[in-house]
Amino acid sequence: MVHLTTELIHHGYVPPAGFEAPQQGVFKASTVFFPSVAAMRSREWKDKTAYTYGLHGTPTTYALEERLCTLEGGAQCVLAPSGLAAIANVALSLLKSGDEVLIPDNAYGPNKALAEGELKGWGITHQYYDPMDPLDLEAQISSRTRLVWVEAAGSVTLEFPDLAALVRICKKRGVTVALDNTWGAGLAFKPFDLVPGEVPALAVDISAHALTKYPSGGGDVLMGSVITRDAGLHMRLKLTHMRLGLGVGANDAEAVLRALPSMALRYRAHDEATRQLAQWCQAQPQFLQVLHPALQDSPGHAHWKTLCVNGTGGAAGLFSVVIDPRYTPDQCDAFCDALRLFRIGYSWGGPVSLVVPYDLASMRSSWPSHLAHGTLVRFAVGLEAAADLQADLANALSVALI
Ligand SMILES: *Cc1c(COP(=O)(O)O)cnc(C)c1O
Numbered sequence: 001m002v003h004l005t006t007e008l009i010h011h012g013y014v015p016p017a018g019f020e021a022p023q024q025g026v027f028k029a030s031t032v033f034f035p036s037v038a039a040m041r042s043r044e045w046k047d048k049t050a051y052t053y054g055l056h057g058t059p060t061t062y063a064l065e066e067r068l069c070t071l072e073g074g075a076q077c078v079l080a081p082s083g084l085a086a087i088a089n090v091a092l093s094l095l096k097s098g099d100e101v102l103i104p105d106n107a108y109g110p111n112k113a114l115a116e117g118e119l120k121g122w123g124i125t126h127q128y129y130d131p132m133d134p135l136d137l138e139a140q141i142s143s144r145t146r147l148v149w150v151e152a153a154g155s156v157t158l159e160f161p162d163l164a165a166l167v168r169i170c171k172k173r174g175v176t177v178a179l180d181n182t183w184g185a186g187l188a189f190k191p192f193d194l195v196p197g198e199v200p201a202l203a204v205d206i207s208a209h210a211l212t213k214y215p216s217g218g219g220d221v222l223m224g225s226v227i228t229r230d231a232g233l234h235m236r237l238k239l240t241h242m243r244l245g246l247g248v249g250a251n252d253a254e255a256v257l258r259a260l261p262s263m264a265l266r267y268r269a270h271d272e273a274t275r276q277l278a279q280w281c282q283a284q285p286q287f288l289q290v291l292h293p294a295l296q297d298s299p300g301h302a303h304w305k306t307l308c309v310n311g312t313g314g315a316a317g318l319f320s321v322v323i324d325p326r327y328t329p330d331q332c333d334a335f336c337d338a339l340r341l342f343r344i345g346y347s348w349g350g351p352v353s354l355v356v357p358y359d360l361a362s363m364r365s366s367w368p369s370h371l372a373h374g375t376l377v378r379f380a381v382g383l384e385a386a387a388d389l390q391a392d393l394a395n396a397l398s399v400a401l402i
Helices: 004-009 037-042 059-072 083-094 109-122 134-140 163-172 231-244 250-282 301-307 329-338 386-400
Strands: 076-080 100-104 125-129 145-151 176-180 206-210 224-228 287-291 318-323 354-358 375-380
Touching (some): 076 231, 083 145, 083 206, 109 125, 134 163, 163 301, 224 231
Parallel strands (some): 145 176
C-alpha cells in the first residue's frame, strides 16, 4: 500500500487540457519529468521543441521569448536576469583573449565597467569611439575587433548617432554589431530593418534590451533579452547562456508578459509628456541646454528624425538638462531634493518619474564639444499628468536655483 505522503506527491489527477485565458500560466520548474529514459535522451531544448530542465526553458519563458522576437523583429531570443546580464552574455559569447570590443563613449556606464573591470583581466581589450563620428569608428576597427556596440540614443546625454552609418561600417568590415536597444525598445525604430525599403534589410546582428525598463513597465522587475536573426549566432549566445546558468524567474517572466500588451500605449504616453516637459525646460534660464533627440538643437536630431521615421516612431521618456555653472553642485543637488513627484532613483520605464544628477566629467574620456559645461541632470518621465510634473519642476527651480 502506498503511503499518504507518497500519494500526495505522486497524485493521479491531471487537469483537462485546453485551458485558455488572456494571460500565460506561470510554469515553475527546475526538474522537468520525462516519460522514459529514451525520451530523456532524445529531447532537444535548443530549438524549443521540448522541455528538459527549468534553466533551458518553460512554457512561460518560451512564450516571452517569442513575443520579444515579435516586438523587435528578430527570430531568436535568450532571456537574462538583468539588462546588464544580457550585455555580459553577448560579450562573453563573442570575445576571447586577444580580441577587442569597441564601445561608444556615451554607452550605458556598466557596459564600459564590464570591459574595464572584467574583460580586460581576461586579455580582452576595449576602445571607446565617438558615436557621433562614424569615421572615428571606422578608424578604430582593427583585425582584433570582434564586437562593436552601438546605442541610440546614448545613455544620459541622449545624443542620437547615425545608426545606419555605424552599422554599415561594421557590415563592410565584417564585424559583429550589437545594439543596446533599451531606449528604442522595439518601438521607436526597427533594429533589424534600419532603412525602410532597403533590400536586403540593413540590420544589427544582435539587439540587447533591458526589459527592466519599458517591457516590465513597473519598476519592479530586472530582466534582459538578446535577440538575433541568425541561427548560428543565436546558438553561440545560447550555449554561453546555458554554461553561465543565466536563468530568469517564472514570476518575473509572467510580469513582463502581462505588461507587454500595454507597452506601446505607455511608450507613447511617456513620449508625449517628456517632449512637453523638455520644451518647457528649454524656456527656463537656469538650464543652458536641454537634451532630447526630438528637440531641433539636440545633438543628432536629424539622425533621430530619419531613423525614427520622421518622429512617428517616437522617443523614450528621457531628457537631460545642463544647469548653468553659476549654480554650485550643492544647489543642483538641492534642486533634485526639492522635487516631490520626480523621485531620486536609477532606472526608468515605470510609472514614477525619476531624477538623477550625473558627474559627466567622470563618465567620459573627454567633455564632448556639443555639450555645454555645467551640472547634468537626467529626468525619466513616468505616467503622472505632465502638468503636475511641470509644476513640480517649476517649484523646485523657484526653491533651489534662484
Ligand atoms: C538600464 C539599462 C541597462 C541595464 O539594465 P538592468 O536590468 O538595470 O541591468 C542596459 N542598457 C541601458 C541603455 C539601460 O538603460
